[in-house]
Amino acid sequence: MQVLKRVRPIGPVLAAAVLAFGLIVAPAAAQEGPSGSNPTAQSVNEQQLLQELNKIQGRITIPDGKAATLEQPRGQDFRSFHEGALPWIGGIAVLGMLLVLALFYFIRGRIRMQSQEAGVKVVRFNALERLTHWVTATAFIVLAITGLNFVFGKRLLMPLIGPDAFSGWSQWAKYAHDFFSWAFMLGILIMAVLWVWDNLPDRYDGRWLRVGGGFFDTSNRTHPPAARFNAGQKLIFWSVIIGGIALSVSGLFMLFPFAYADVNGMQLAQTIHAVVGVLMVAVIIAHIYIGTLGMEGAYEAMGSGTVDLNWAKEHHSVWVEKQGAKTESSQPAAPPTPAE
Amino acid sequence: MARMKFLCDADRCIECNACVTACKNEHDVPWGINRRRVVTINDGKPGERSVSMACMHCTDAPCAAVCPVDCFYTTADAVVLHSKDLCIGCGYCFYACPFGAPQYPRTSNFGSRGKMDKCTFCAGGPEADSTEVEYAKYGANRLAEGKLPLCAEMCSTKSLLAGDGEIIAAIYKERVTQRGYGSGAWGWQTAYRETITV
Numbered sequence: 001m002q003v004l005k006r007v008r009p010i011g012p013v014l015a016a017a018v019l020a021f022g023l024i025v026a027p028a029a030a031q032e033g034p035s036g037s038n039p040t041a042q043s044v045n046e047q048q049l050l051q052e053l054n055k056i057q058g059r060i061t062i063p064d065g066k067a068a069t070l071e072q073p074r075g076q077d078f079r080s081f082h083e084g085a086l087p088w089i090g091g092i093a094v095l096g097m098l099l100v101l102a103l104f105y106f107i108r109g110r111i112r113m114q115s116q117e118a119g120v121k122v123v124r125f126n127a128l129e130r131l132t133h134w135v136t137a138t139a140f141i142v143l144a145i146t147g148l149n150f151v152f153g154k155r156l157l158m159p160l161i162g163p164d165a166f167s168g169w170s171q172w173a174k175y176a177h178d179f180f181s182w183a184f185m186l187g188i189l190i191m192a193v194l195w196v197w198d199n200l201p202d203r204y205d206g207r208w209l210r211v212g213g214g215f216f217d218t219s220n221r222t223h224p225p226a227a228r229f230n231a232g233q234k235l236i237f238w239s240v241i242i243g244g245i246a247l248s249v250s251g252l253f254m255l256f257p258f259a260y261a262d263v264n265g266m267q268l269a270q271t272i273h274a275v276v277g278v279l280m281v282a283v284i285i286a287h288i289y290i291g292t293l294g295m296e297g298a299y300e301a302m303g304s305g306t307v308d309l310n311w312a313k314e315h316h317s318v319w320v321e322k323q324g325a326k327t328e329s330s331q332p333a334a335p336p337t338p339a340e
Numbered sequence: 341m342a343r344m345k346f347l348c349d350a351d352r353c354i355e356c357n358a359c360v361t362a363c364k365n366e367h368d369v370p371w372g373i374n375r376r377r378v379v380t381i382n383d384g385k386p387g388e389r390s391v392s393m394a395c396m397h398c399t400d401a402p403c404a405a406v407c408p409v410d411c412f413y414t415t416a417d418a419v420v421l422h423s424k425d426l427c428i429g430c431g432y433c434f435y436a437c438p439f440g441a442p443q444y445p446r447t448s449n450f451g452s453r454g455k456m457d458k459c460t461f462c463a464g465g466p467e468a469d470s471t472e473v474e475y476a477k478y479g480a481n482r483l484a485e486g487k488l489p490l491c492a493e494m495c496s497t498k499s500l501l502a503g504d505g506e507i508i509a510a511i512y513k514e515r516v517t518q519r520g521y522g523s524g525a526w527g528w529q530t531a532y533r534e535t536i537t538v
Contacts, residue, residue: 042387043351043523049381058379058391061357064372070379070393071438073530079402079436150408150430158410167409167426174428257431257453267435 046071055264066258078267082274090151090278097282101289104215111295113311114220121306122323129194130305136187142180144281146173151274181251188244195237198228204318205231228319236287243280247273342504343418344461345532346492347512348392350523352499355380355390359491359500363394366462366490367479373443375459376491389523392500394459394491395420395441396531403433403442417483419461424477429453438530461502462489509536 049056056070125133149157149170158166207224208231214222224230229237253261253269261269291298297311312320355378363369363376376394397420404412404420411426412433431453433442444453464481467474474481482490492502501508509525516522516538528535 044381044387044389046524046526047529056379056381058381059383060377060379061355062360062374062377064374064377067374067377067440068379069440070381070391071527071530072440073438075402075436075438076530079405082406082432082436154408154410163410163426167411167428170409171428174430254431263435263440266431270432270435 066263069263072263074264074267078271081271086274086278087151087155089275090148090281093278093282094148094285097285101286101294105289105293108216108218110293111215112220113296113308114223114314115310117311118309120309122309122312122320123305124301124307124312125305127305130302132187132190132194133302135183136191139180139184139187140280140284142176143184144277144284146177146180147277148281149173151278178255181248181255184244185248185251188241188248192241195229196241199234199237201234202227205234208232223314223317225317226315226319227322228316230316232290236283239280239283243276243283246276247280250276341416341418343506344397344503345418345505345508345528346394346396346461346489347501347508347525347528347536349499349501349512349515350389350391350526351519351521352497353378353390353392354497354499356496358494358496359392362490362494363459366482367460368475369457369479370445373445373457375441375443375457391526392491392495393439393441393527395437395461396439396527397459397461398438398531399533402436402438406432406436408432413466415463417461417463419463419483421460421463421465421478422456422458423466424455424457425466427455429455439527462487505532512536513538 046056050071050073054074055072058068058070060068153166153170153173157169161169204225204227208226211217211222211224213230213232214220214224250269250273253259253266254273257266291302297308300311301307309320312323357378360374360376360378364374367375369375376392378390378392380388380390382388397418399418401412401414401420403422404410404414407422408430409426409428411424412420412422414420429444431442431444433456434440434444441458442456443458444456460478460481462480462482464470464474464484465478467477469484470481480490482488487493489502492500501511512522512525513536522538525536
């Protein structure tokens with residue numbers, strides 16, 4: 001702009017000369033400021049810096065290192081994801097899963113045992129397995145409720161109870177989220193060690209998946225063979241392990257803010273945590289359904305730790321055979337199976 | 341009503357940090373918290389510029405949008421303020437803020453950061469104006485006394501301007517026209533979706 005203003009008063013001949021030597025002459029003319037130079041000629045330019053790096057970094061004289069980031073417009077992307085896509089992803093995942101399960105329940109109904117109870121119990125999960133499951137489960141439910149509060153609380157709960165009560169609850173919810181996370185992380189680790197061996201893919205998985213585990217056979221007669229865990233349970237297991245590790249790692253970044261990441265890393269951690277979190281809530285809702293209301297006899301396995309022999313034969317035939325072989329060889333007085 | 345804005349004329353800023361000190365002193369800001377800071381870009385190289393930065397009091401503020409407890413509000417002067425009674429210290433506002441304005445005391449165990457603190461444009465908080473309780477939580481309320489932010493008032497080179505957006509933009513325009521250069525209104529495009537064209 002300044003160049004043009006200075007060019008205008010000079011004659012047409014000079015103007016032509018300026019045009020001819022444009023590249024050389026223009027900066028020279030611009031340098032004739034009041035102090036004899038144009039300090040902006042070489043100066044850093046905000047728009048240019050933002051275009052090059054999408055962030056402006058400098059040097060500061062205070063110990064807080066993250067204050068050296070002058071501008072990070074990526075905060076706008078964090079905002080648009082957090083307030084735009086995230087509530088939709090979460091809402092569709094959670095409500096969608098509830099809707100699918102409700103439809104399944106009303107159309108298909110409860111998955112019943114086909115045969116009568118044998119009256120003989122088989123140990124399915126020992127005390128350590130059940131303890132691990134319920135510690136992780138309790139922690140997850142607390143984490144799920146307090147986590148969903150971060151996304152949906154201000155939209156659903158705050159209008160009902162008012163900002164002060166909602167803030168008080170959210171403060172405790174945040175503390176609970178921070179502290180229960182440790183139980184959850186420990187649970188995930190122990191669970192992985194306890195069950196990974198029985199959750200490796202085996203030759204029964206293909207058939208189990210092809211017939212949909214017998215979920216869609218309303219006569220309850222389809223029972224594809226399965227070892228200790230069928231393919232559906234393996235899918236749950238691996239979702240929990242992979243999702244749990246993703247939640248744990250991204251969560252640790254947030255438990256120690258800025259210890260391992262800069263502001264963009266923190267944004268990424270929060271985004272991953274939120275998306276994996278709402279998807280895990282949906283997966284666990286399905287898990288809770290099939291473990292309680294959805295299937296007769298399923299809850300006992302994790303509740304008391306034992307299941308009826310005939311239930312085990314229907315759902316985990318290969319596992320029962322192996323268990324039977326073990327018991328018969330070690331204990332001669334194995335409980336006989338009553339005739340049907 | 342005025343639309344309050346900050347403008348740092350980077351061609352005048354000499355990184356003396358008087359704005360930072362004035363702010364800390366005026367509001368009795370705790371140790372470890374900087375409501376305002378001076379960042380030097382390309383330090384020691386030709387074209388180096390220093391910019392004094394605090395909360396820019398954005399139009400449609402991202403911090404307010406992401407807050408899970410909706411503790412932010414905008415005053416009639418377009419100053420973005422928040423309630424420390426409602427804040428739960430989750431840290432989302434810092435992730436969303438383009439200028440790194442939100443600050444958290446007590447960085448202790450498991451990310452429990454304490455109530456967020458940031459520049460109030462010397463306008464206090466939701467408590468009654470110029471009360472002790474307001475001062476303890478948010479610092480001085482100079483706007484209520486008819487004064488503008490102290491950082492800008494203290495600025496030795498009058499680099500930092502604070503006040504009605506149209507007035508400070510006119511001052512900046514006049515400067516640029518007179519001296520013949522200007523590296524622009526830093527942060528304005530991001531904060532206000534507009535910049536000053538000279």
